[in-house]
Amino acid sequence: MLGQVVELIEKKHKFAITSHMRPDGDGIGSGLALYWMLHSLGKEVEVVLRDRVPPAYLVLPGSEDVLVQPDINRAYDAVFLMECSDVERPGLPSLHHQLIVNIDHHSTTEPFGHINWIDPTAGAVGEMIYNLCKALGSEVTKEIAECIYTALLTDTGSFHFSNTTERSLKIASELVRRGVEPARISQALFYSYPFSKIKLLGMVLSTIERDESGKIAWVKVDRETMYEADASEEDSDGIVNHALSIDEVMAVAFFKELSPKVYRISLRSKGKNNVAKVAEVFGGGGHRNAAGCRIEGDFEEVRQRVIEGLQAAVGVAPIAV
Numbered sequence: 452m453l454g455q456v457v458e459l460i461e462k463k464h465k466f467a468i469t470s471h472m473r474p475d476g477d478g479i480g481s482g483l484a485l486y487w488m489l490h491s492l493g494k495e496v497e498v499v500l501r502d503r504v505p506p507a508y509l510v511l512p513g514s515e516d517v518l519v520q521p522d523i524n525r526a527y528d529a530v531f532l533m534e535c536s537d538v539e540r541p542g543l544p545s546l547h548h549q550l551i552v553n554i555d556h557h558s559t560t561e562p563f564g565h566i567n568w569i570d571p572t573a574g575a576v577g578e579m580i581y582n583l584c585k586a587l588g589s590e591v592t593k594e595i596a597e598c599i600y601t602a603l604l605t606d607t608g609s610f611h612f613s614n615t616t617e618r619s620l621k622i623a624s625e626l627v628r629r630g631v632e633p634a635r636i637s638q639a640l641f642y643s644y645p646f647s648k649i650k651l652l653g654m655v656l657s658t659i660e661r662d663e664s665g666k667i668a669w670v671k672v673d674r675e676t677m678y679e680a681d682a683s684e685e686d687s688d689g690i691v692n693h694a695l696s697i698d699e700v701m702a703v704a705f706f707k708e709l710s711p712k713v714y715r716i717s718l719r720s721k722g723k724n725n726v727a728k729v730a731e732v733f734g735g736g737g738h739r740n741a742a743g744c745r746i747e748g749d750f751e752e753v754r755q756r757v758i759e760g761l762q763a764a765v766g767v768a769p770i771a772v
């Protein structure tokens with residue numbers, strides 16, 4: 452709970468912050484916001500990530516201080532895990548030996564930490580960190596504001612998704628008042644892509660398919676295409692959302708080949724169609740409109756199982772595709 456987090460921060464001194472592998476805007480934004488907040492309280496704090504900060508997020512203050520390490524190798528009073536479904540998600544094996552504070556807004560997350568603060572009503576973990584800032588009586592500095600704004604902007608799909616609420620817009624407004632320049636953040640996040648990302652987007656979108664109902668669509672990227680586009684792993688992030696921009700399409704899947712017969716699947720949907728339930732069937736998780744999982748097997752078989760799951764979620768008859 453929030454109260455326990457506040458008490459811990461007030462009593463202890465030496466902290467680390469981490470997030471999941473392949474960190475996104477909410478993981479990095481909320482983590483760095485907490486980093487600045489703890490700093491301002493005179494705490495000793497480090498941000499440790501297994502994977503590097505994607506170039507787009509280097510716009511964030513503090514991103515240059517992030518330690519990119521294969522493990523956590525110091526003792527801390529506590530380690531904050533930002534939006535991780537379990538203690539393995541950060542990819543830092545020795546986390547087991549630390550006091551874990553699990554901060555998340557995914558309803559599918561188990562209370563695996565010593566302290567668990569899970570708020571599924573929050574549009575982003577960044578929103579929770581804003582609340583923490585208020586609870587601690589900390590000033591929302593420009594640094595904190597930029598980090599939280601980025602978390603909100605990315606997790607709400609630029610304020611397009613259903614987690615965009617009066618509260619998130621109110622917080623965004625307050626953050627702008629604190630010095631955030633929305634156009635500057637957007638420019639860094641959405642208008643500074645490497646050539647390879649757009650090249651890959653074109654190649655992948657040209658393979659789009661849909662089922663007979665027309666309500667389910669999917670795209671796929673294999674290692675060869677990644678190689679041909681000279682793409683980095685981050686370049687494939689966000690492609691799934693383009694498939695969802697088709698009028699009749701209600702749910703989409705993006706199949707990314709990680710290695711032979713291993714696929715990471717990103718699922719997205721519109722409205723009440725729940726893709727988190729589909730991801731959970733395969734051991735994954737997420738939110739109603741954005742979820743993911745990992746499946747091993749032959750592509751055709753994997754594709755069919757996922758598409759059948761999406762058809763059930765959207766309520767169209769499972770038809771052979």
Ligand SMILES: [Mn+2]
Pocket residue numbers: 477478534556574575576606
């Ligand atoms: Mn999030």
